[in-house]
Amino acid sequence: MxxxxxxxxxxxxxxxxxxxxxxxxxxxxxxxxxxxxxxxxxxxxxxxxxxxxxxxxxxxxxxxxxxxxxxxxxxxxxxxxxxxxxxxxxxxxxxxxxxxxxxxxxxxxxxxxxxxxxxxxxxxxxxxxxxxxxxxxxxxxxxxxxxxxxxxxxxxxxxxxxxxxxxxxxxxxxxxxxxxxxDLPGFVSNRVSHLLMNEAAFVVQDQVATPEDVDDIFVKCFGHTMGPLRTADLIGLDTVVHSLDVLYETYQDPKYRVCPLLRKMVDAGLLGAKSGQGFFEHVIF
Missing domain, CATH: 3.40.50.720 (NAD(P)-binding Rossmann-like Domain)
Incomplete structure (x- = not known):
């Protein structure tokens, strides 16, 4: 029952x-x-x-x-x-x-x-x-x-x-x-995954690679089901930024500073899957 x-x-x-x-x-x-x-x-x-x-x-x-x-x-x-x-x-x-x-x-x-x-x-x-x-x-x-x-x-x-x-x-x-x-904020998954998504955004900001190429490397080389930038789009870039801000505030550690491109995209309303556009285009049903 x-x-x-x-x-x-x-x-x-x-x-x-x-x-x-x-x-x-x-x-x-x-x-x-x-x-x-x-x-x-x-x-x-x-x-x-x-x-x-x-x-x-x-x-x-x-x-x-x-x-x-x-x-x-x-x-x-x-x-x-x-x-x-x-x-x-x-x-x-x-x-x-x-x-x-x-x-x-x-x-x-x-x-x-x-x-x-x-x-x-x-x-x-x-x-x-x-x-x-x-x-x-x-x-x-x-x-x-x-x-x-x-x-x-x-x-x-x-x-x-x-x-x-x-x-x-x-x-x-x-x-x-x-x-x-x-119990330490971010635990395991967010402490590691958000650093990965944030650094992937820095890579795009620094024009080292396109979002497609960044994610392809993680999917095709490391066997990830989804790359870090498409993952960020799925979570919502606003949510990712907020979580990074919480981690930064909690640990007072500069490694959690938000990539300026990420914050700019959120300010522009490019939130990922929920808005139809983030690092990638998404169909909204």
Missing amino acids: GMKIGVIGAGVMGKGVAQNLAQSGHNVILIDISDAILDQARTELLTNIRFSGFYNKDAGAEDPDTVLSRVMFTTHYDSLGDADFIIENVPEQWQIKKEVYEQLEQYCPESCIYLVNTSCISITKVGAVTKRPDKVIGVHFMNPVPLKPVVEAIQGYHTSERTILETRELLRTMGKEAILVQ
Whole structure:
């Protein structure tokens, strides 16, 4: 029998997490700040569930409407009184995250475990604004969530062994392995990948190579599925810049300084896949 899981934030990651959970038999409460955002999420979720059968025959075995019926869409937190887990996916801005956890503390049962879907923000810092730091753990999902078999799990200073075990079990039901790392902002994936994307942007800025040639070297020479600049486009150049700014601020280390070309592109509205143009052109559906 599935568990009851609150998913906070119905953006790209939140929708992916909700889909993965619903297709794994869990009941989902998907929360965002407006009905308009939730209506769009409902439409996109149904489409993504219908298409998932093309990539995964098991995922496509169940009727899409049945899967979607496991997702409740709401702007209120008062449905979380018996939630087993929370998976929080709001933007990587401390004030927004802090307010979310203050709200969660008012509604969630003491037994509820908080999964912080973050790529940069300290799990220990999140735990400190709750009364349950032992039940706060980082889980950095990769995009697209339903197709990625591994997540980066982050142990905060107070995260308990029981929380780690229960989180691993939840992720196992979603078809995912958790690789446990320790809590320093950026963890493993973002500390390394964002340096790579940023330096690739410097290479283009310095006119050493075109974006196509930079990515071809990584795909054809190193066997990467996707080059660093197309990856940056997929993530969103604005998101990449913000993450680099957080890393720079946290470590006070100049190696995280944002490539001026990246910031200029963001200022120009060239955000990558979501705007239709970044280092590459993208079709917007």
